[in-house]
Amino acid sequence: MTNETQAAESTDGFHLVIDALKLNGIDTIYTLPGIPITDFLRMAQAEGMKVISFRHEQHAGNAAAAHGFITGKPGICFTVSAPGFLNGLTALANATTNCFPMILVSGSSEREIVDLQQGDYEEMDQLAIAKPLCKAAYRVLHAEDIGVGIARSIRSALSGRPGGVYLDLPAKLFAQSIPREAGRKSLIQVVDPAPKQIPARDSLDRAVALLKGAKKPLVILGKGAAYARADAEIAKFIETTGVPYLPMSMAKGLLPDTHPQCASAARSFVLAEADVVMLVGARLNWLLSHGKGKTWGAGSSKEAGAKQFIQVDISPMEADSNVATQAPVIGDIGSCISAMNAALGAGWAKPPSDWTGAIAERKDKNLTKMAQTLAKDTNPMSFQTALSVIRDKIKERPDAILVNEGANTLDFCRSIVDMYEPRKRIDVGTWGIMGIGMGYAVAAAVATGKPVIAVCGDSAFGFSGMEVETVCRYELPVCVVVFNNNGVYGGTDVNPRGTEVAPTVFVKDAKYEMLMQAFGGVGVRAATRDELRRAIDEAVGSGRPTLINAIIDETAGTESGRITSLNPSAAKKK
Ligand code: ADP
Numbered sequence: 001m002t003n004e005t006q007a008a009e010s011t012d013g014f015h016l017v018i019d020a021l022k023l024n025g026i027d028t029i030y031t032l033p034g035i036p037i038t039d040f041l042r043m044a045q046a047e048g049m050k051v052i053s054f055r056h057e058q059h060a061g062n063a064a065a066a067h068g069f070i071t072g073k074p075g076i077c078f079t080v081s082a083p084g085f086l087n088g089l090t091a092l093a094n095a096t097t098n099c100f101p102m103i104l105v106s107g108s109s110e111r112e113i114v115d116l117q118q119g120d121y122e123e124m125d126q127l128a129i130a131k132p133l134c135k136a137a138y139r140v141l142h143a144e145d146i147g148v149g150i151a152r153s154i155r156s157a158l159s160g161r162p163g164g165v166y167l168d169l170p171a172k173l174f175a176q177s178i179p180r181e182a183g184r185k186s187l188i189q190v191v192d193p194a195p196k197q198i199p200a201r202d203s204l205d206r207a208v209a210l211l212k213g214a215k216k217p218l219v220i221l222g223k224g225a226a227y228a229r230a231d232a233e234i235a236k237f238i239e240t241t242g243v244p245y246l247p248m249s250m251a252k253g254l255l256p257d258t259h260p261q262c263a264s265a266a267r268s269f270v271l272a273e274a275d276v277v278m279l280v281g282a283r284l285n286w287l288l289s290h291g292k293g294k295t296w297g298a299g300s301s302k303e304a305g306a307k308q309f310i311q312v313d314i315s316p317m318e319a320d321s322n323v324a325t326q327a328p329v330i331g332d333i334g335s336c337i338s339a340m341n342a343a344l345g346a347g348w349a350k351p352p353s354d355w356t357g358a359i360a361e362r363k364d365k366n367l368t369k370m371a372q373t374l375a376k377d378t379n380p381m382s383f384q385t386a387l388s389v390i391r392d393k394i395k396e397r398p399d400a401i402l403v404n405e406g407a408n409t410l411d412f413c414r415s416i417v418d419m420y421e422p423r424k425r426i427d428v429g430t431w432g433i434m435g436i437g438m439g440y441a442v443a444a445a446v447a448t449g450k451p452v453i454a455v456c457g458d459s460a461f462g463f464s465g466m467e468v469e470t471v472c473r474y475e476l477p478v479c480v481v482v483f484n485n486n487g488v489y490g491g492t493d494v495n496p497r498g499t500e501v502a503p504t505v506f507v508k509d510a511k512y513e514m515l516m517q518a519f520g521g522v523g524v525r526a527a528t529r530d531e532l533r534r535a536i537d538e539a540v541g542s543g544r545p546t547l548i549n550a551i552i553d554e555t556a557g558t559e560s561g562r563i564t565s566l567n568p569s570a571a572k573k574k
């Protein structure tokens with residue numbers, strides 16, 4: 001056999017990885033090239049995959065995570081070994097924490113040298129390091145196992161509670177050659193990677209009975225409910241039961257925030273007053289004060305409120321995580337909610353009108369107050385003045401995706417900007433992590449082709465700011481709005497010693513717009529509401545990469561936004 005016929009009849013690790021991904025409907029890779037993946041990326045592109053290259057792996061990883069949430073397929077991030085892998089790891093851990101399906105694939109150094117710690121190029125036992133930070137971690141050593149490795153990674157990321165998966169591919173694997181036919185046969189097309197999980201009958205009956213007996217019921221929709229893509233069943237459930245609901249930040253838009261049953265504008269009232277609370281794809285973690293304390297109508301922060309909980313979740317371990325769960329309903333949200341819809345039966349009595357009426361009254365009062373605040377055109381711009389523009393734009397373009405990070409920029413945006421469609425808001429999530437901005441924005445644009453508006457505090461933006469080059473390079477319809485108040489939270493801190501500036505303070509009047517201009521995008525400074533409105537209209541209308549440097553009053557906002565109280569306070573006052 002000549003070398004050519006041998007080559008024609010064989011395949012290698014490079015091609016098997018590409019074929020395995022394509023066989024499973026994966027068409028996009030987020031990455032940063034280098035040894036040993038550079039040729040792989042070239043080949044993947046040549047084979048028709050979309051390869052989106054970043055300037056730092058963390059943002060490629062964040063893009064993969066957002067892609068996973070938005071599409072319901074695992075987002076894929078490829079990195080080089082040790083440092084590239086570590087740069088991607090924060091995104092993998094964050095994806096796992098948020099229950100987003102993603103796969104971090106990293107090239108790695110020679111196993112025999114790594115294991116003997118003989119000092120290989122970028123040596124690191126990556127598999128061991130990744131394991132505690134993700135849902136599952138695998139390594140493939142032989143080309144004929146690539147099919148299994150990819151299949152297990154996809155199934156692990158998507159099934160049950162979704163999460164991050166690490167796949168370790170040593171450099172040598174890519175070059176391994178095996179007969180073409182054996183290679184083809186070794187690939188696996190994953191059948192039903194996120195199988196339905198049907199809830200038990202008695203758990204449904206228990207939940208429906210509890211809801212039926214409630215005088216002040218409340219539903220809380222979390223990002224798991226958004227991820228589950230059971231939009232119609234959830235809307236039917238909400239409207240049939242007539243129960244008021246609160247969307248967590250990434251569940252906003254599952255039903256339009258303007259829905260008459262949406263209780264967001266009476267949040268403190270409903271959390272404190274409700275007697276039966278049904279959590280749908282939302283954990284009772286710090287974002288919900290662990291179900292305890294004043295928020296829930298209890299006396300002390302350690303005390304649980306007088307509530308009964310129904311919890312609909314795919315993870316059987318989630319119930320009782322913080323306070324007692326009276327009615328756990330375990331299964332996928334689509335199956336659980338449609339089964340509950342069926343179990344409601346005809347003639348379901350809507351909640352007592354003194355409950356819904358009291359909520360409506362609070363809502364009206366708060367919404368009127370909010371409208372008055374938003375009508376004010378303050379100069380310099382307050383958070384509210386600037387966000388009134390974003391609010392209007394999303395109302396006009398409900399199909400646009402809103403990316404949101406920062407402290408005050410996040411808190412105000414979440415409550416001011418109404419969402420109208422599911423899965424259109426992606427933000428700092430369960431960790432309140434900064435730096436997701438540009439990675440999420442790139443993925444949102446790549447995965448959907450829709451306009452993206454990224455509303456970022458100036459500190460938050462700094463974590464991923466260099467990726468505006470990526471936005472420009474791929475000519476993505478991303479409009480970044482940097483809320484520039486000269487620092488972390490604000491820009492007014494003073495160093496009592498009068499030497500270098502305080503730790504939260506940045507260069508005053510930084511010209512963030514020039515960053516976008518540097519790469520051929522549009523950069524605009526907007527110091528007034530009119531300027532901001534014009535710039536956003538232009539950006540969303542044209543679809544050109546744009547960065548708007550929105551000048552915000554540096555004295556506005558508070559330390560850590562709404563979570564000031566989580567800052568430890570010194571026992572010893574100086
Ligand atoms: P939020 O931050 O919006 O409150 P969380 O991330 O805390 O939401 O909670 C999401 C929950 O949704 C997790 O407990 C997860 O197990 C659950 N979940 C994710 N996808 C599904 C699904 N398809 N069906 C049921 N539960 C799901």
Ligand code: TPW
Pocket residue numbers: 405406407408409410431432433434435456457458459460461483485487488489490557560561
């Ligand atoms: C990875 C801590 C929380 S919010 C924030 C930081 C640094 C920035 C707040 O300033 P910004 O917003 O963005 O200008 P604003 O609207 O108040 O003016 N590192 C990581 N994650 C977190 N959460 C932090 C640090 C933090």
